[in-house]
Amino acid sequence: MQNRESVSYLTQKEAAEVDEILMGPLGFSVEQLMELAGLSVATSIAEVYKVNEYKRVLVICGPGNNGGDGLVAARHLFHFGYNPSICYPKRTPKPLYAGLVTQLESLSVPFVSVEDLPLDLSKDFDIIIDAIFGFSFHGAPRPPFNDLIQRLVSLNEYKEAKQRFPVVVSVDIPSGWHVEEGDISDSSFKPDMLVSLTAPKLCAKRFHGPHHFLGGRFVPPSIVSKFNLHLPPYPGTAMCVRIGKPPQVDIAALRENYISPEFVEDNVEADPIHQFRKWFDEAIAANLREPNAMSLSTATSDGKPSSRMVLLKGFDEDGFVWYTNYGSRKAHDLAENPRASLLFFWDGLNRQVRVEGTVQKVSEEESEQYFHSRPRGSQLGAIVSPQSSVVPGRHFLIDKFKELEDRYSNGSLIPKPKYWGGYRLKPETFEFWQGQPSRLHDRLQYSPCEIEGKKVWKVERLAP
Numbered sequence: 001m002q003n004r005e006s007v008s009y010l011t012q013k014e015a016a017e018v019d020e021i022l023m024g025p026l027g028f029s030v031e032q033l034m035e036l037a038g039l040s041v042a043t044s045i046a047e048v049y050k051v052n053e054y055k056r057v058l059v060i061c062g063p064g065n066n067g068g069d070g071l072v073a074a075r076h077l078f079h080f081g082y083n084p085s086i087c088y089p090k091r092t093p094k095p096l097y098a099g100l101v102t103q104l105e106s107l108s109v110p111f112v113s114v115e116d117l118p119l120d121l122s123k124d125f126d127i128i129i130d131a132i133f134g135f136s137f138h139g140a141p142r143p144p145f146n147d148l149i150q151r152l153v154s155l156n157e158y159k160e161a162k163q164r165f166p167v168v169v170s171v172d173i174p175s176g177w178h179v180e181e182g183d184i185s186d187s188s189f190k191p192d193m194l195v196s197l198t199a200p201k202l203c204a205k206r207f208h209g210p211h212h213f214l215g216g217r218f219v220p221p222s223i224v225s226k227f228n229l230h231l232p233p234y235p236g237t238a239m240c241v242r243i244g245k246p247p248q249v250d251i252a253a254l255r256e257n258y259i260s261p262e263f264v265e266d267n268v269e270a271d272p273i274h275q276f277r278k279w280f281d282e283a284i285a286a287n288l289r290e291p292n293a294m295s296l297s298t299a300t301s302d303g304k305p306s307s308r309m310v311l312l313k314g315f316d317e318d319g320f321v322w323y324t325n326y327g328s329r330k331a332h333d334l335a336e337n338p339r340a341s342l343l344f345f346w347d348g349l350n351r352q353v354r355v356e357g358t359v360q361k362v363s364e365e366e367s368e369q370y371f372h373s374r375p376r377g378s379q380l381g382a383i384v385s386p387q388s389s390v391v392p393g394r395h396f397l398i399d400k401f402k403e404l405e406d407r408y409s410n411g412s413l414i415p416k417p418k419y420w421g422g423y424r425l426k427p428e429t430f431e432f433w434q435g436q437p438s439r440l441h442d443r444l445q446y447s448p449c450e451i452e453g454k455k456v457w458k459v460e461r462l463a464p
């Protein structure tokens with residue numbers, strides 16, 4: 001999260017200059033930049049306003065490039081599952097804009113005239129995108145945009161009356177605001193979200209709404225240094241990044257309604273290990289991050305529990321294996337009480353699996369073999385770390401690590417310390433859980449039983 005103070009802002013003149021350099025010596029075309037700008041707007045919106053709650057989107061487009069960004073954003077939002085409508089009263093007779101309009105028409109996205117747009121915008125839309133004016137705005141808004149801006153101002157009254165009201169997202173500049181001074185006359189609207197493009201313009205300092213994003217992930221280093229820009233890094237492959245304060249959330253209102261295929265007794269595997277393999281393979285196929293991460297709960301002999309995450313490193317009929325330090329807190333627990341439970345949570349698949357049983361150390365050979373398969377840095381890390389004991393500071397670890405790094409820089413075998421190795425939990429019960437709407441989830445529990453002297457698994461459904 002970037003501190004607002006550490007982000008830099010552009011003047012109106014600088015913003016125009018940046019565009020000129022991008023589209024001149026730096027070889028960009030306006031089409032390209034507009035596409036990236038519109039995509040950033042759409043991804044910022046999708047990050048904050050989820051499609052199942054905020055489906056109906058009105059995009060109000062002005063006559064310039066800001067309006068073009070709105071048209072591009074509308075197309076992306078359509079493909080993200082939103083239902084956009086466009087109000088584009090002053091169409092620009094250039095092939096770029098005509099093309100964007102044709103693309104939207106081919107998706108049957110409706111174009112609504114100012115006259116057909118309701119005066120009260122609060123009922124028909126969940127999101128209103130203000131793509132009216134960008135950084136070339138000057139003077140006072142002229143018709144028909146003055147009237148449209150007025151309708152956005154009026155939304156505040158509905159907000160005050162606590163009716164359901166749409167959120168307003170401004171592209172680059174809240175329309176009607178002075179590009180540098182902000183809402184000087186205090187007569188314009190206050191958007192809920194602002195998506196600044198390339199770099200925030202000075203007026204963004206006056207934006208105090210809940211969601212400020214930056215988009216336009218194309219700024220080359222020469223622009224960054226010429227304009228002395230301080231911009232937050234974009235995470236991963238994202239097209240947008242949040243700037244300013246973190247979002248305020250009502251924790252009590254945070255919830256997901258799970259929707260999953262049915263998980264019924266008729267099509268589960270008779271053997272829970274087979275069922276686990278099926279779900280594990282699906283977690284891998286779904287490209288989840290660390291699907292082998294599991295919470296391990298242990299308890300002392302007098303029943304004081306503790307949990308931590310560990311990584312599953314293998315499973316079969318004999319049990320579930322992970323590696324750790326034999327002097328750690330979990331190891332002390334397991335030495336006096338071998339009973340433990342594992343919990344997998346596969347977010348994205350709406351699934352959790354519980355596995356309970358008793359734990360034993362794996363053989364030294366098995367631990368040796370796994371230890372030497374790890375990256376050399378992790379092998380040294382295991383030697384250096386007296387896991388779960390108090391250390392005087394980070395330097396204690398780093399100094400020891402550097403010393404060992406030197407010692408083994410010739411690539412020689414790093415011996416596994418005696419105090420490091422694996423554990424195997426032999427399962428006694430399993431529970432496979434899959435989230436369903438209205439909290440009526442599927443829960444299938446496997447417990448062992450004997451039928452005619454033969455060990456089988458009983459499958460029972462538990463109430464959610």
Ligand SMILES: NC(=O)C1=CN([C@@H]2O[C@H](COP(=O)(O)OP(=O)(O)OC[C@H]3O[C@@H](n4cnc5c(N)ncnc54)[C@H](OP(=O)(O)O)[C@@H]3O)[C@@H](O)[C@H]2O)[C@H](O)CC1
Pocket residue numbers: 018019022030033034037062063064065066067068069132133134135136137138139140141142143145171172173197198199216
């Ligand atoms: N570098 C980037 O990140 C990119 C950003 N883009 C977006 O482009 C805008 C800036 O686009 P530009 O075309 O320069 O300007 P505007 O969209 O702000 O609008 C100019 C038009 O608006 C008219 N205008 C200006 N003031 C008024 C007014 N008071 N009332 C009515 N109309 C007004 C103006 O007409 P004039 O006759 O006054 O000249 C123009 O028709 C930037 O903010 C980003 O959103 C690009 O997509 C590319 C890269």
Ligand SMILES: Cc1cc2nc3c(=O)[nH]c(=O)nc-3n(C[C@H](O)[C@H](O)[C@H](O)COP(=O)(O)O)c2cc1C
Pocket residue numbers: 290293306307308309310311312322323324325328329330331387388
């Ligand atoms: C995703 C994840 C995976 C982890 N995997 C392991 C692991 O496989 N082995 C391990 O010793 N610690 C692992 N840790 C660190 C443990 O959670 C924990 O901090 C450490 O084992 C000490 O726990 P203890 O003091 O309860 O023994 C992992 C942490 C995370 C967040």
Ligand SMILES: Cc1ncc(COP(=O)(O)O)c(C=O)c1O
Pocket residue numbers: 311323324374378
């Ligand atoms: C301290 C510690 N040990 C062991 C592991 C297990 O992972 P790996 O053996 O893949 O390094 C982890 C993983 O996060 C860990 O944090």
Ligand SMILES: [K+]
Pocket residue numbers: 066130131132133134170171172173174175
């Ligand atoms: K705007």
